[in-house]
Amino acid sequence: MGKVKNHQLVLTRGEDVWVWDEDGNRYLDATASLWYANVGHGRSSIRDAVAGQMERLEAYSTFGDFANPPALELARRLSGLSPIPDARVFLTSGGGDSIDTAAKLARRYWHEKGHDERHHLIARVHGYHGTHGFGTSVAGIPPNRAGFGSLVEDVSIVGYDDAEELRTEIERVGAERVAAFFLEPVVGAGGVYPPPEGYVEAVAEICRETGVLLIVDAVICAFGRLGTWFGIERWPSVVPDMITFAKGVTSGYLPLGGVVVSDEIAAPFWDDPEAPPLRHGATYAGHASCCAAAIENIRILEDEGLLTRGSELEAELFDQMKRAAGLTATAEVRGGLGFLAALEISADILERDPGAPVRLASLMRDEGVLARPLGRGVAVSPPLTAQTKHLEMIGDALVSSVEKLA
Numbered sequence: 001m002g003k004v005k006n007h008q009l010v011l012t013r014g015e016d017v018w019v020w021d022e023d024g025n026r027y028l029d030a031t032a033s034l035w036y037a038n039v040g041h042g043r044s045s046i047r048d049a050v051a052g053q054m055e056r057l058e059a060y061s062t063f064g065d066f067a068n069p070p071a072l073e074l075a076r077r078l079s080g081l082s083p084i085p086d087a088r089v090f091l092t093s094g095g096g097d098s099i100d101t102a103a104k105l106a107r108r109y110w111h112e113k114g115h116d117e118r119h120h121l122i123a124r125v126h127g128y129h130g131t132h133g134f135g136t137s138v139a140g141i142p143p144n145r146a147g148f149g150s151l152v153e154d155v156s157i158v159g160y161d162d163a164e165e166l167r168t169e170i171e172r173v174g175a176e177r178v179a180a181f182f183l184e185p186v187v188g189a190g191g192v193y194p195p196p197e198g199y200v201e202a203v204a205e206i207c208r209e210t211g212v213l214l215i216v217d218a219v220i221c222a223f224g225r226l227g228t229w230f231g232i233e234r235w236p237s238v239v240p241d242m243i244t245f246a247k248g249v250t251s252g253y254l255p256l257g258g259v260v261v262s263d264e265i266a267a268p269f270w271d272d273p274e275a276p277p278l279r280h281g282a283t284y285a286g287h288a289s290c291c292a293a294a295i296e297n298i299r300i301l302e303d304e305g306l307l308t309r310g311s312e313l314e315a316e317l318f319d320q321m322k323r324a325a326g327l328t329a330t331a332e333v334r335g336g337l338g339f340l341a342a343l344e345i346s347a348d349i350l351e352r353d354p355g356a357p358v359r360l361a362s363l364m365r366d367e368g369v370l371a372r373p374l375g376r377g378v379a380v381s382p383p384l385t386a387q388t389k390h391l392e393m394i395g396d397a398l399v400s401s402v403e404k405l406a
Contacts, residue, residue, distance in 0.1 A: 009365075014041030017383050017390055019370070027365065030380040030394050031372045035188060035220045035340070036247035039300045040385040046253045046296045053292035062091070062286030070291035077298060078249075078260060081229045083239060088266040091258040091291070093282045095219035095246035096130030098257040099182075102215045102242045103134035103152075104280055105265060106180035109213070112268035112275075120173050121152070122212075123182040124160040126190030126375075129217055138182055141190050141375075160193055163202035170210050180213035180241075185231040185338075188220035191375045192334050192342035204238040213265070216240040219257070223248030224301055224384045226338035227311025230260070234311075234337070241265050251297050254290040306384040310339040316388065317341055320395030321380070327399070329356075329406035331376070340381035342374060343398065349405065350376060356405060363401035369394055 010022040017040055019029050032038060039046075053070060062071055075089040090105070092098045103121060110118035123129065127140035137152035139145050140160065156173065158165040170178050183203060187193035207214040221231030222245045228234060230243050242265060246257030269278050284290070301307045318335040321343060325333045329349050335341025345356050353359065357373035364371045364378065371378040371394075380394055 016040040016042065017386050026368065028369045028382075028390055028393055028397075030364075030369050030382050030390075032381050032383045033252055034247070034372075035225070035381050036250075036252035038224050038248040038384050039251040039297060039304075039306060040383040043251070043253070043297075043300065045300065046251070046293050049292045049296035050254065050289050053289045057288050059284065059287045059289060061283065063281055068286065068288040068291070070288045070295060071286035074291040074294050077295065078245075078258070081298075082243065082260045083230060083233050084241075084243065084260055084262050085239075086263040088261045088263070088270060089258055090261060091256070091285045092246075093284045093287075094130075094255050094257040095244065096132035096135050096257075097282050097285075098219065098244035098246055098259050099129045099135040099138075099217065100132045101280060102244050102259050103138070103180070105242065105259065105261065105278075106213050106215065108278065109265050109268060110179055115176070117177050118179050120154040120156070120178045121180055121182070122156050122158060122166065122169055122173075122178060124184070124187070125157055126160050126187045126193055127157075127182060127184055127217070128187075128189035129182060130219070160187055160190075161196050161199060163199055163206060166203050167206050170206065170212060175210040175212065178210065178212045180215050181207055182215050182217055183240075184217045185221045185226060185234065186340065188340065188379075188381075189374065191344070191377070192340050192379050194334065194337040200232075200235045200238055204235075204240075213241040214238075216243045218243050219246045220340070220381075221338065223251075223298075224307045224310045225340060225381065227308050227314070229307065231338070249297065250290060250293045253297065254287075254293045255284070256287070256290040256294055258285075301384075309384045313384075313386070313391070314338055317380070317382070317391050317394070320391045321398060323395045324398045324402045327402045327406065329402045339384065339386075340379065342377055342379040343402070344375075344377040345405070360401055360405050363404050364397045367397035367400055369397035371398070 011019050078089050079087045107119045123138035125140040129135040158169045216232045218231045243260040250256045321333045321341045331346045332344040361373040
């Protein structure tokens, strides 16, 4: 806060791919805020759906036997859209809640199956899984874990691009002790790293062979960002045990997340009426007004054909980003799988100026484009409503700004 308290960018309104600051300046929202404004800003039908629900019942806790119609409808809808057959849905308040829920479910599942020793969690380098307790502990971004003292124990991090590293780590720990492996289909907040060819299928097979639960973190990749409902459908042979989601489920209009859970993982808590309760849940899980926003958001994605645009536009966005690939200040451009991409700044510039990613994002802001400083560069992930002219604007701003950075 010490660096930004005197020069905040105060945004006051938004419409589709655009946002305006308090001085009336317009910016292209090239990051869909924090990866979530998938249907764009200012959707009156989502506002109306939320207002209509608030006139009836704004919210009520869904613990125990309590429920409300929007929560039930949304759960049924998400279960039907999921690639997991006969899925159950555990609703939360957001992505961090969802990761912690999935981690606790994995450990508790093995406890209920009589395998208390099976509680080790494995994640990947560059992986970002939120800022809650378990999410911080499995973060593959070291600065995100630093300075918080003791975190969740029995966690390890493997390379993001080598399936054999996962196999080796499972063998080192012992498969009989590993509960779950966390997989982002495309690593997002850690720098936009698409998986190598065959990687996703390979780690899924390793999990199947060893009995390790496969948890797909689709918080960024779901609801059209990869052109499908949950992102992981881009690899049709892969069926996870759990999928975490948030962000695009409401396009950020209200906070909501959840975990799609397989029938097998739900069984110890679901099938036996005498089973002990799962003592876990967020106060606002199943929030009626948030669920109403999600239902309308899903309708927009479906009815307006926006869901598939993440895959339809991925090459065009990547091509625009690659215009900066040969410039002096550029080390690498990553993307091409889904509607997100990143540029990494050259090592010599970063060595001279560790703040170069922030400076590059600031230069792009001066060009009227909001990009996100991320690790060693900047990332973009526009709303799914973006058109060719908007992608060209991103390319123009990136090239100009990278040249100025050099």
